[in-house]
Amino acid sequence: MSDPIDFYFDFSSPYGYFGAERIDALAQELGREVRWHAILLGPMFKATGSSPTVQVPVKGAYARHDMLRTAELNGIAFRVPEPFPISTVACARIALYLEALDFSIARRFAKRALRAYYVDNVNIGEKSAALRLAGESGADSAEVAAAIESQPLKDRLRAANDAALARGVFGSPFVIVDDEPFWGFDRFDAMRTWMKRRASHADLSSIR
Amino acid sequence: MSDPIDFYFDFSSPYGYFGAERIDALAQELGREVRWHAILLGPMFKATGSSPTVQVPVKGAYARHDMLRTAELNGIAFRVPEPFPISTVACARIALYLEALDFSIARRFAKRALRAYYVDNVNIGEKSAALRLAGESGADSAEVAAAIESQPLKDRLRAANDAALARGVFGSPFVIVDDEPFWGFDRFDAMRTWMKRRASHADLSSIR
Numbered sequence: 507m508s509d510p511i512d513f514y515f516d517f518s519s520p521y522g523y524f525g526a527e528r529i530d531a532l533a534q535e536l537g538r539e540v541r542w543h544a545i546l547l548g549p550m551f552k553a554t555g556s557s558p559t560v561q562v563p564v565k566g567a568y569a570r571h572d573m574l575r576t577a578e579l580n581g582i583a584f585r586v587p588e589p590f591p592i593s594t595v596a597c598a599r600i601a602l603y604l605e606a607l608d609f610s611i612a613r614r615f616a617k618r619a620l621r622a623y624y625v626d627n628v629n630i631g632e633k634s635a636a637l638r639l640a641g642e643s644g645a646d647s648a649e650v651a652a653a654i655e656s657q658p659l660k661d662r663l664r665a666a667n668d669a670a671l672a673r674g675v676f677g678s679p680f681v682i683v684d685d686e687p688f689w690g691f692d693r694f695d696a697m698r699t700w701m702k703r704r705a706s707h708a709d710l711s712s713i714r
Numbered sequence: 715m716s717d718p719i720d721f722y723f724d725f726s727s728p729y730g731y732f733g734a735e736r737i738d739a740l741a742q743e744l745g746r747e748v749r750w751h752a753i754l755l756g757p758m759f760k761a762t763g764s765s766p767t768v769q770v771p772v773k774g775a776y777a778r779h780d781m782l783r784t785a786e787l788n789g790i791a792f793r794v795p796e797p798f799p800i801s802t803v804a805c806a807r808i809a810l811y812l813e814a815l816d817f818s819i820a821r822r823f824a825k826r827a828l829r830a831y832y833v834d835n836v837n838i839g840e841k842s843a844a845l846r847l848a849g850e851s852g853a854d855s856a857e858v859a860a861a862i863e864s865q866p867l868k869d870r871l872r873a874a875n876d877a878a879l880a881r882g883v884f885g886s887p888f889v890i891v892d893d894e895p896f897w898g899f900d901r902f903d904a905m906r907t908w909m910k911r912r913a914s915h916a917d918l919s920s921i922r
Binding site for chain 2: 550553554555556557562563564565567568571572575576579671674676677687689690692693695696699700
């Protein structure tokens, strides 16, 4: 079995949500497993001197329209949530905690939280909402509530985010497969083509 | 006949070059003409608080790799030029001057200059190189050399760039068709799908 695909996303990233809705099917098509990583874009924006796109003059208006169009073209249920963007520290901690505990509950939580935010306009930046969704995903809410306040988990999330950044991750979604990085939902098709060409031993040596 | 497609590009944008290599065929497929607009990203970066991607920490390294991969996946001849990025004021003035003079020479110049830079590593930021390429495209080099130093042309380029920014253009390539904006070479497929859906009267009213 080949190495899994590393899938990085921030809960406050619409394109990360689109990626989350598609990455498992794409991985299956490529015969790979997926490792999900909830990241925090805040520190990454700092490292790259960036801002949330919707807050950038001129580009922000375009981005809002492009999100809606991308969802429409891909048949993904979506509305621009309000408030947006939000802090995703609680969700990211929950995802990290569940990942170590029960892989399938973690995945269920991530997808459920993303849909709650981007379809049902639930503010998952609020800890209470995030914990409720963890419970609905099969986790013990009280246990999770305690865990996400613990210093070791906070430290682990910071370390995981630093490790992602050190690996070159700076946006959401971001996928790394066999050391090949793909930034953005708009690179999923390129990823598919790339992987299939590699599988058929096409000569891609010129750019490796 | 429907309105032409407005195609905006900066000579120092690799993805703009990729777009320039594909926009005519795509427009033909959609039954549209193309209006080419050489823009200057510098003032747009200022307006959006952005920087040339290759100069951004972490993201820059990714961008260089993604350019090569995008060219490879699309079968477009390409090498990362050196120096990069460059000033494209001379090229943009030449393109604007020729556009008013002879549409087909203007287009030939744009494509020739882009290929010179991205394939043959000619520094088209140097005025002499840009003028030589204008001559090779069928223009009178001496006439062009005089024109691009004239204040009216300088003013026209500034006004054209301001008009593009006012219309929401902030990157390269940037395409506007029937008031629908598409930023990036990676939106060409979306543009095709979008236009065909509109042509078939699919209901896209939800996001218009």
